[in-house]
Amino acid sequence: MMTLKSEQKYRSWVEVDLDNFISNLREIKRLIGPQVDFMQTVKADAYGHGAIEISNAALKSGARMLGVANADEGVQLRISGIESPIVILGPSTAGEIDEILKYNLTPSVSDIFFARQLQKALAKAGRKLPVHIEIDTGMGRGGTMHNEALNLIHEVTGLANITLEGIFSHLATSESIIPCNDRQWQLFSALLQDLQKLNINIPIRHIGNSGAILNYPEFKTDMVRPGIMTYGIYPSPESEVKAALAPVMSFKTSIVLLKDFPKGYGIGYGSTYITGKETRIATIPVGYGDGYPYILGNTGEALIRGTRVPLVGRVSMDMCTVDVTNIPGCVVGDEVVLLGKQGQEYISANEIAAKAKTISYEILCALGKRAPRVFLQKGETGAVEPRLRRIFVPDEEKSISRIDNIIRHCFQARTHNEELGDAIYYEMFETLFGKEDRQLELRCGFRYDIKIAQLTETSKSTLLADTYFQLSTHVEYKKTIRSNIFMIGCASNNAQLAALIEDPHCEYRWILGQDDDLVVERDFKVERMRIDGEDIPVTETKKTGRGYEVWCGSEALKDKINCEVKIEIDIVTKKAKGNKTFPVYLLYPTRGLAINFNYENADLKNVRAESFFAGKHPLPAISAVKGEFIDIKISDSEWIFPTSGVIFIWDI
Secondary structure (H helix, E strand, C coil): CEECCCCCCCCEEEEEEHHHHHHHHHHHHHHHCCCCEEEEECHHHHHCCCHHHHHHHHHHCCCCEEEECCHHHHHHHHHCCCCCCEEEEEECCHHHHHHHHHCCCEEEECCHHHHHHHHHHHHHHCCCEEEEEEEECCCCCCCEEHHHHHHHHHHHHCCCCEEEEEEEECCCCCCCCCHHHHHHHHHHHHHHHHHHHCCCCCCEEEEECHHHHHHCCCCCCCEECCCHHHHCCCCCHHHHHHCCCCCCEEEEEECCEEEEECCCCEECHHHCEECCCCEEEEEECCCHHHCCCHHHCCCCEEEECCEEEEEECCCCCCCEEEECCCCCCCCCCCEEEEEEEECCEEECHHHHHHHHCCCHHHHHHHCCCCCEEEEEECCEEEEEEEEECCCCCCCHHHCHHHHHHHHHHHHHHHHCCHHHHHHHHHHHHHHHHCCCCCCCCCEEEEEEEEEEEECCCCCCCHHHHHHEEEEEEEEEEEEECCCCEEEEEEECCHHHHHHHHHCCCEEEEEECCCCCCCCHHHHEEEEEEEECCEECCEEEEEEECCEEEEEEECHHHHHHCCCEEEEEEEEEEEEECCCCEEEEEECCCEEEEEEEEEEEECCCEEEEEEEEEECCCCCCEEEEECCCEEEEEEEEEEEEEEEEEEEEEEEC
16 A cells, blocks of 8 residues: 655646637637637636636737626626626626626626616616627527517617617527527527617627537627637537637546555445456545546546546545556556546546536536646746635625734734734725725826926015915826716815815815915915816815815716726915925825926925835836936836825925
């Protein structure tokens, strides 16, 4: 008897070859041509391959959208950081509407009742959302019946907060070339023609799945939805000559135990296999609990040292046994391939499916559900970090206490000190969020242009000219906006400034100071606010207990809520000459930074910049021309965390 090698990293694992996956996408793009987009189907954890990693690879390869089965799968992708459009391909339910809105998912609509409930929720939230209409042309599953589709579409077009972005159908037997596919295509095409006659424009039309891409290239629409073929599996044997696909998934394990048995010894539950001679049996740590089909007992095969070996005895929940009598030199720790290639031998998903009396889709989705995924790219296993299969628990991300504990313990482990870890944790959350209910804002492309100069002839009096500089600032950045109304505030003291910071509508704030010579209404002026190049009008100015407030807004901005926009603000104010510093603070996590301090018209001496940054990133690049300006820059790929900034210091 022999036991497992101590250095073996995993008992069993799934290898996902991202190079083969990307190669398959290139083949699909060749088949559909440059004018047709594709939606990567990542339902059921990308058919068992790992939805997060597959989605990222597909998007980098040009996928226009991602397709999931339900809102939970979409939430998982959003939480992982994926921002591209995610379409729920199954009929969406009323219970999913809150998550659809929160995570900006695109539902499919099969009936008017769901559409009305969605409209009600969108109107309450002041938002718009795209949807895709599903048409049943013969699948007999999801979608509105083709002969009732026009009525549904007419009603949905009347719902003010819903945008008709897509329309689609699904072919029931596209893996074979048979007349019913043509019938489905004719019904879908006729509907599209009717919509065109009625001047109803739905920009994205899709019906082609993997089988249609291979068997029906004439079914041309705006987009296709490849699934199984992206993972290197042909929809049918007949389609294998129509594309060059490479398998993406392998399921591997290791021998954990070797034993020699005499003739007549029973192996496994029920002793369904009796040795007919002296036999060497290898135990592998895989069973039906790992998705390996129970029905493969005494019929399945594995690859060891490039040779096929038979699976003997029943498949248990956690173990199987294989006959390795004819594998010379076989040892514990040897790699065992249950799906995939080893040497010149290959066990395909279709082969396993045929023996298990099922389909390759089920095999891919089920195999290795307890095993870590190891992602291979350019021959390296470290290209993408391995991780265990994620079984996503709905609402898990909403458990604030659970998330807080995870983060806090991470800091404790990183610092090797519980007290220091807690201190960093609380400081970080106070810096990022302040009060518990403040929403985290992320900004990018932050640019701050400052011009300090002597007061102009038209604006100065002798007293003001001796006491103040004129200060012009131009601020710009990108962020996701949550409202169509904004406030720019000017505070007279730190207490007022703190109150402005707490207001979620306060887009930018300034502290002018309490000086008898300054009049806030005169000496603090918002010259312009722009969003995506459009001027946003000032709707109201007022003095309150927290300072001077300039309110801007536009009804047209409602269409941009929850979208990333470019914000530009121009402010003119005054700067006391006796204060020989000018600070620029970043209160929100920001990616990329460029600050220009221009003082050529201010007669400042010995101007220098003191920068301070929170987080791990390089020091800023600083360039300067004496007597003219100082430039501070950090790459657009680098994050800057609160509280960071630069203080410009000078002599007069």
